[in-house]
Amino acid sequence: MTSAVDTPADAARPAPPSGLVTVARAPGWVRYALLAVGLVVALWLPNGLYPAVAVDILCWALFAVSVDLLLGFTGLMSFGHAAFWGTSAYVTGLVAVHAGLPFPAAVLAGALAAALLAVPIGYLAVKRTGIYFAMVTLAFAQLVYYVANEWRSVTQGENGLQGVPREFFGLDLTDDYYFYYAVLPIVLLGLAAAWRIVHSPFGRVLVGIRDNPARARALGYPVHRYKLTAFVLSGFIAGLGGGLFAVSHRFVSLDVLHWTTSGKAVIVVVLGGIGTLWGGVLGAAVVVRLEDWLSFSGFEAIGLVTGGIFVLVVLLFRRGIWGTVADLARRWGVARRRAGG
Helix, strand or coil: CCCCCCCHHHHHCCCCCCHHHHHHHCCHHHHHHHHHHHHHHHHHHHHHCCHHHHHHHHHHHHHHHHHHHHHCCCCCCCCCCHHHHHHHHHHHHHHHHHHCCCHHHHHHHHHHHHHHHHHHHHHHHCCCCHHHHHHHHHHHHHHHHHHHHHCHHHHCHHHCEECCCCCCCCCCCCCHHHHHHHHHHHHHHHHHHHHHHHHCHHHHHHHHHHHCHHHHHHCCCCHHHHHHHHHHHHHHHHHHHHHHHHHHHCEECHHHHCHHHHHHHHHHHHHHCCCCCHHHHHHHHHHHHHHHHHHHCCCCCHHHHHHHHHHHHHHHCCCHHHHHHHHHHHHHHHHHHHHHC
């Protein structure tokens, strides 16, 4: 059976440039060089930044990649992903506090709880498209926020869940510098999982559904089932980031479930580049670092600055930072091949 992305009509139409396509078509040594540079930067990060800020960048990178998995590759705009980020944060904190498990096990429990919550929400949401899908996810996120606020015997309500431990087989991880390197392998596994998803046949079908759901349905693909699976996988990856965020801050507040948290994740993805995957990582680094710098400089209207930068990027760099750079690289490569031919 012909895939939803390899039909003759698709072959005749030039594919829209994206960072993912550009990197995928680059020579092998270029891809390995980019991977090596990324790993070197990740290993160096807590030496160049305040370690707690570096950990926040990792957590938000996972969150942004999970949103991009839906927005960029499935065509679903979620304004309620804070429900999975925050649910995982609370479950991770509760498991770490009451069960005393090592923090990776607590984070995994939180991510599984987020994925489990994504099943009923996704089942109802994926039957809608466009703004209706976004509003359904936002409504469910607000419902989760209300439950967390009212269930004070468990979540401590507005006081927040305090004293989340960083237990890891007796190792002392109170120093954020060492905790960063304990967190990094989990984040890399999450990013590798997202990369594998979008490069698999499943990911190609998601792109086909994003571009033309009616055609994908006519080719025999269960569109709603694919969307639901992508939604659950996205919730799991967002849960990984939320759980690590809770352990990093050793505190969980209602802010992790607030709708503005979902909005911030969308902004991060747009800044980095929708449908580029790694653009979310770059966007997270820019936004988190900028917020940290502004807060330490004493500037209070942080949202005004980040919002202004968001508007400028949308107007001047329509594909985001990573997408724009990748598009320029693609054009440069095409120009070189034409000149050489």
